[in-house]
Amino acid sequence: MADSIRDLLFGGVSTGRELVEAIEPRRSFDDVVLPAPTLRALNHALALVRKHDLIFQQWGLAERHSSGLGLAFHFAGPPGTGKTICAEALAYALDKKLLVVRYAELESRWVGQTSKHVATVFRAAARQDAVLFFDEADAIAGRRFTSISVAYEREANAIVNVLLHELEGFAGVVIFATNLAANIDPAFERRIRTHILFEMPDVEERERIWAVQLHARKTPLAKDVDFRALAEAYPRSGGDIKNAVLKAAQIATVEPGPDSEKRIHQRHFIQGMAEVMAAENVMSQSLFDEAGASGPLAGMMDRLAEGQEEVRGELGVLAERFEALEHKVRSLNDHYTAGRVELERIHSQALESLTSGRRAKDRILVYLIAVSAVLAAAALVVSLLRL
Numbered sequence: 403m404a405d406s407i408r409d410l411l412f413g414g415v416s417t418g419r420e421l422v423e424a425i426e427p428r429r430s431f432d433d434v435v436l437p438a439p440t441l442r443a444l445n446h447a448l449a450l451v452r453k454h455d456l457i458f459q460q461w462g463l464a465e466r467h468s469s470g471l472g473l474a475f476h477f478a479g480p481p482g483t484g485k486t487i488c489a490e491a492l493a494y495a496l497d498k499k500l501l502v503v504r505y506a507e508l509e510s511r512w513v514g515q516t517s518k519h520v521a522t523v524f525r526a527a528a529r530q531d532a533v534l535f536f537d538e539a540d541a542i543a544g545r546r547f548t549s550i551s552v553a554y555e556r557e558a559n560a561i562v563n564v565l566l567h568e569l570e571g572f573a574g575v576v577i578f579a580t581n582l583a584a585n586i587d588p589a590f591e592r593r594i595r596t597h598i599l600f601e602m603p604d605v606e607e608r609e610r611i612w613a614v615q616l617h618a619r620k621t622p623l624a625k626d627v628d629f630r631a632l633a634e635a636y637p638r639s640g641g642d643i644k645n646a647v648l649k650a651a652q653i654a655t656v657e658p659g660p661d662s663e664k665r666i667h668q669r670h671f672i673q674g675m676a677e678v679m680a681a682e683n684v685m686s687q688s689l690f691d692e693a694g695a696s697g698p699l700a701g702m703m704d705r706l707a708e709g710q711e712e713v714r715g716e717l718g719v720l721a722e723r724f725e726a727l728e729h730k731v732r733s734l735n736d737h738y739t740a741g742r743v744e745l746e747r748i749h750s751q752a753l754e755s756l757t758s759g760r761r762a763k764d765r766i767l768v769y770l771i772a773v774s775a776v777l778a779a780a781a782l783v784v785s786l787l788r789l
């Protein structure tokens with residue numbers, strides 16, 4: 403009943419199936435260009451996972467320890483530096499599925515529900531023997547609030563606690579990716595085996611990243627293409643380079659002429675990168691920049707954020723009240739059931755006494771008939787004797 407009330411009021415809650423997206427990894431470390439220290443750290447992480455089975459199963463340490471058996475890695479670095487692609491490549495190297503946690507589904511409007519969802523995703527990863535991936539984990543593994551003033555903060559703290567608890571009991575591989583290592587709650591420090599830093603690529607790496615974004619055989623390149631010049635001109639992340647390559651290809655294909663003769667030229671790559679940078683400028687413009695911060699729009703954004711926070715708090719309180727209501731309905735239901743049982747008992751007792759009363763009446767009637775029969779017989783005998 404409680405579930406149907408929930409569904410009626412709030413349109414239902416998420417099911418475990420939607421909390422993660424299962425990815426069959428296709429990209430490997432061959433598709434990634436990384437600085438030597440990052441690559442070393444990743445190889446070390448891989449070696450740890452591969453030796454995990456030896457240490458815990460064959461050497462029996464899993465039987466001696468019930469917690470702390472998992473391997474948690476933290477990939478930290480600026481946007482577009484290859485954290486997500488490396489999580490996929492790690493799963494690929496281990497021949498496991500990658501389960502990407504979906505925060506939109508994980509975050510429930512119900513107090514306590516998000517914590518349950520966190521537990522569910524760990525169970526799903528254990529069941530499927532998959533690599534569990536918390537991408538952009540700042541959102542969920544952020545620092546706990548030290549003083550709690552609204553229900554939302556209490557919930558956020560509870561989620562981090564559950565996450566730490568699940569991590570302790572999980573025996574598989576978990577990867578957290580964040581843009582800023584400092585954003586993650588310090589309590590993770592003890593549970594995370596290896597922190598791997600992803601840095602912006604240097605010129606050599608950028609040159610190779612430009613090249614790996616294209617298909618070695620199929621992508622038609624013009625003779626004037628010079629990746630070294632592009633790498634030197636644009637100190638951008640791998641993510642930006644990827645987007646610039648895709649734009650360059652689009653620009654090249656819409657130019658006039660037969661498709662079979664089309665090539666991607668240096669000018670297309672230059673225009674592609676110019677568009678990527680222009681788009682970034684638009685994104686960071688007016689609403690959020692210094693000048694805009696004091697403008698009316700910024701004020702509106704602040705109020706919106708505050709309003710959102712308040713709504714979350716109110717929703718938390720509402721959900722708590724609903725839980726209490728649910729509890730009351732349940733206890734009322736219990737009382738009703740107990741009352742009905744008691745009524746049925748009294749009813750059957752009354753029936754019983756009624757039937758036993760009727761039996762007594764029947765006995766008296768039989769007795770009276772018997773007495774009158776005896777008397778009638780006696781009267782007959784007497785009258786016969788007189789004759």
Ligand SMILES: Nc1ncnc2c1ncn2[C@@H]1O[C@H](COP(=O)(O)OP(=O)(O)OP(=O)(O)O)[C@@H](O)[C@H]1O
Nearest residue numbers: 433434435480481482483484485486487640641644
């Ligand atoms: N080091 C790299 N080598 C090769 N390609 C890269 C590299 N870094 C990024 N890329 C390309 O950019 C794309 C985006 O990178 P990715 O999503 O892995 O970055 P990220 O660090 O996870 O970024 P974010 O913090 O925004 O999530 C990748 O799919 C890949 O094509």
Ligand SMILES: [Mg+2]
Nearest residue numbers: 485486537579
């Ligand atoms: Mg990412």
